[in-house]
Amino acid sequence: MNNNKLHILLALAVLICLSFSCKNEKNGNLAAVVSKIEKPNIVVIYLDDLGYGDLSSYGATELSTPNIDALANGGIKFTNGYATSATCTPSRYALLTGMYPWKNKNARILPGDAPLLIDTKQQTLPKLLSKAGYETAIIGKWHLGLGSGFVNWNETISPGPNEVGFDDAYILAATQDRVPTVYIENGKVVNLDKKDPIQVNYKKNFEGEPTAKSNPEMLSMKWHHGHNNSIVNGIPRIGYMQGGDAAKWSDIDMADHFLTKAQNYVKSHKNNPFFLYYAMQQPHVPRTPHPRFVGKSGMGPRGDVILEADWCIGEFIKTLKEENMLENTLIVFSSDNGPVLNDGYFDDAVEKLGDHDPKGGLRGGKYSLFEAGTRVPFITYWKGHIKPSISNAIVCQMDLLASLGDLVGETETTTDSQNILKTFLGETEKGRDHLILEANSKTALRSGNWVLIPPYDGWPLNKKVNIETGISKAYKLFNVVEDKGQKNNLAETNPEKLKQMIAIYESEKFK
CATH class of the missing domain: 3.30.1120.10 (Arylsulfatase, C-terminal domain)
Structure with missing residues (x-):
């Protein structure tokens, strides 16, 4: 066969392949075509206790959140988007495993010294994406347990995020109001001085250590309920901690700290597809806005940290633009559960609420079976790929595993997660038929x-x-x-x- 004939045959083969691709695209199988052409970066931005009505794009009139609104207005704003649960640990478990948390009796709000909740043999979202060639990272709040029993905070802590699929992990172990108040990077406490070892106990205080009850004069924030144990940075916490002074975080710098880590991660991983789970701590208690944001909302610390979170997201998106990654990055934005005002501290969240409705007209809130417990802001954004729209489809964070798996060509899942990728990409208005909350x-x-x-x-x-x-x-x-x-x-x-x-x-x- 001469070269001319060979070239003609190759050209015909390419045309046939393209015709099938176009046909698939017209039939709604855009995801199959996209996954063959490119693998977009995937970023999940997850807030903590953000209510359905806490964003101006979701109807808030007393708070302005322009950067999150830009995602909502440039992507798909879901009006029936759900976490699986009305509390944080179960929702995070479902997000990463694709499993209903109520099937795991231990999937409840965990103390800071709880063992790892996710079985290292389980299928997880980061494992699935790793299989497809993605580099994976979590930056921010974890709250899914660490270790297999007693945790020695002064040695490498394992198992943890790295053992369930994350190549890189820079986390706070539980929540900002729980000890240990330190950052952990790939299983090791950051800036730990081995001469000042960390001890943690959730049942008994360490001799001589001040608490909110014994030393109220040391407090810069007054506790309302539950948060009356060890004091760190003037803030009373849940649980007792001794040692680790050099490793303790600065609360007012936490948002900036995680933002910088997220920005540096995308800059250093722009040559390969990556999955970043950016788990922000706002507006969970204790609400500790940086001085730049104090008083900015007029609603006290809760309003201030929502504005701070919006600014952080704006800076993060700006980094994606500057690194020429925005057009090749699918962003999913949501919250782990609904809103709560007074959740352990006196911080004027109730007194300065004014006309703001964190529930957005829903009933209930965090801890509740009513809609405000689990219906949360939910946005998908992919510049140039997702057409801006508002969707009334029922979608759930648990379904990201199967759906994103389909996007990258990994369709073998063994979870409760449903493949509703077309819904997340705006190709259909049909979402879930049924959802257990x-x-x-x-x-x-x-x-x-x-x-x-x-x-x-x-x-x-x-x-x-x-x-x-x-x-x-x-x-x-x-x-x-x-x-x-x-x-x-x-x-x-x-x-x-x-x-x-x-x-x-x-x-x-x-x-």
Whole structure:
């Protein structure tokens, strides 16, 4: 065969392949084509306790969040986006494993010295992306446990994020209000002086160590409930800690610290596809805005740290632009659960709230089975690839595993995660049909326009934080499209729908 004929045959082969690609694209299989052409960087920006109504793009009028709004206005703003759970550890577990957290009896709010919650043999989002050739990193809050029992904070801590799929991990172990108040990089406490070893205990204080109760004069922030143990930087914490003075973080610099780490990571990894889980600490307590943001919101520290988080995100996006990575980076923005005002400290969150509604018209909040516990801001943004729109599809963070796996060509998953990639990319308005939601190990159902909350024993009001739990001894049934605030319980007046929802709930829960 001469060269001319060979060239003609090769050209025909290319045309045939392109025609199939175009056909697939027209049929809605854009993801399959994209995954063959390029593997975008993937960034999940995850806030902590941010409510559905805390952003101006989601209706807030008393706070302005222009940088997050730019993502919402330039991407897909989901109005029915969910965390799986109304508290942090379970939602983070679901995000990274694609599993319903209520299936794991240990997936509850963990103390700072808890063992690793994720089994190192489990399939995880970073493992899946690593398999597809991605470099993976977490920067920020972890709160999924470390080690396999007793943790020696003065040696390499394992297992942890590195053992469940992250190549790089720069974290705080649990939450900002829990000890140990140190950063951990790939299993080692940062700036640790071995001559001043760290000890942590969640049951008993160390002899001679001051606490919020014994030494209130040392406090710069007054505790309301629960946060009355060791004092670090004038802030009372949950749990007791001794030693590690050189390694202790500066609370007011935490946002800047994590931002710099995230910026440096993308700069140093721009030559290969990467997955970055940027887990910000705002607006979780203790709310410690940098002095640049103190008083900026007029709502006290809670409002200030939301503005601080928005600024950080703006600076991070600016870095992606400067490094010419924005067009090849898929960004997912969300929160681990709904809002709470007074969650352990007196910080004027209630007193200075004014006309702001963190719930955005929903009912409940953090810890609650009502919608404000789990329905959160949810945005997907990919410049030049996702057409700006507002979607009413039901989507869940748990579904990122299967969906992103499809995007990068890894479709073998063994989790509860559903592949709704087309929804996340804006190719369809169809999302999940059914979703089990969870708060403190109790579950509810979102199905279509409806929410079912089964009967439970317990308190209808969490008095410490003044949030309705959704718990009662009778079924509750709401059409949350017509009744966003869940004011009208239709369980008695619509028995046929109630029966149908109970059947769906039981089939989903026990399948």
